[in-house]
Amino acid sequence: MKVQVQNLDASGAGDIELADAVFGLEPRADILHRVVTWQLEKRRGTARGARERSDVARTGKKFGRQKGGGTARHGDRRAPVFIGGGKAHGPRVRDFNPSLNKKIRALGLRMALSAKAKDGSLIVLDALDVAEGKTKTLVTQLAQLGFGKKALVIDGDALNVSFALASGNIGGVNLLPAMGANVYDILKHDTLVLTRAAVEKLEARLNG
Structure with missing residues (x-):
């Protein structure tokens, strides 16, 4: 050409x-x-993934008794409501x-x-x-x-x-x-x- x-x-x-x-x-x-x-x-x-409840290194012991404690009925310290707990519905790592x-x-x-x-x-x-x-x-x-x-x-x-x-x-x-x-x-x-x-x-x- x-x-x-x-x-x-x-x-x-x-x-x-x-x-x-x-x-x-x-x-x-x-x-x-x-x-x-x-x-x-x-x-x-690639987005940076957040640590969710199963990823944080905290005790799995139940926070307090189920009834009679005068507080919410929490399972353990990994819950998102606690400082240092896992992120609820955080960003996931996706490969592009x-x-x-x-x-x-x-x-x-x-x-x-x-x-x-x-x-x-x-x-x-x-x-x-x-x-x-x-x-x-x-x-x-x-x-x-x-x-x-x-x-x-x-x-x-x-x-x-x-x-x-x-x-x-x-x-x-x-x-x-x-x-x-x-x-x-x-x-x-x-x-x-x-x-x-x-x-x-x-x-x-x-x-x-």
């Missing part, structure tokens, strides 16, 4: 051949759904760390990239250099490129410092290194923007 490469000023910078094994697949909703669900579940933290095969994860990422390439919302840039890291300059350039309301920009191994500074105050523009590319963020944004370096890294990562 051949795609035109652009500069930030919307001028042409030649063409690039995208690997069909990474950018030319037919997206499957079931695979994308599995990967997105796995990602969101991995973000959830599902597993998903590495091949399915990689396939989902390839399909997410292919989906953006298929619907025309993929832009390839030659580089991300912004003059003096000025936000005003970048806003003008992005308007010419037609990034849309929400754009995910993926660079190579290291993020471009000038672009990171210039885009920091622009809502809807997010920047990631190639290693951080993931299905959820790609699908959540209207436009996917890749640099030449990002294309090389992603193809090397997924074309095996």
Whole structure:
């Protein structure tokens, strides 16, 4: 698949051949759904469980006689009404760390990239250099490129410092290194923007 490469000023910078094994697949909703669900579940933290009545280390001896003591008829000191007693209906430890095969994860990422390439919302840039890291300059350039309301920009191994500074105050523009590319963020944004370096890294990562 051949795609035109652009500069930030919307001028042409030649063409690039995208690997069909990474950018030319037919997206499957079931695979994308599995990967997105796995990602969101991995973000959830495990709740800290509370000690309930059977977990606290206190005597099990009956607190007092059943009748005639002038107080409530308690069983033992583990009751939730006592200081140091077990928590009544406390939070339980729940595990939100599902597993998903590495091949399915990689396939989902390839399909997410292919989906953006298929619907025309993929832009390839030659580089991300912004003059003096000025936000005003970048806003003008992005308007010419037609990034849309929400754009995910993926660079190579290291993020471009000038672009990171210039885009920091622009809502809807997010920047990631190639290693951080993931299905959820790609699908959540209207436009996917890749640099030449990002294309090389992603193809090397997924074309095996």
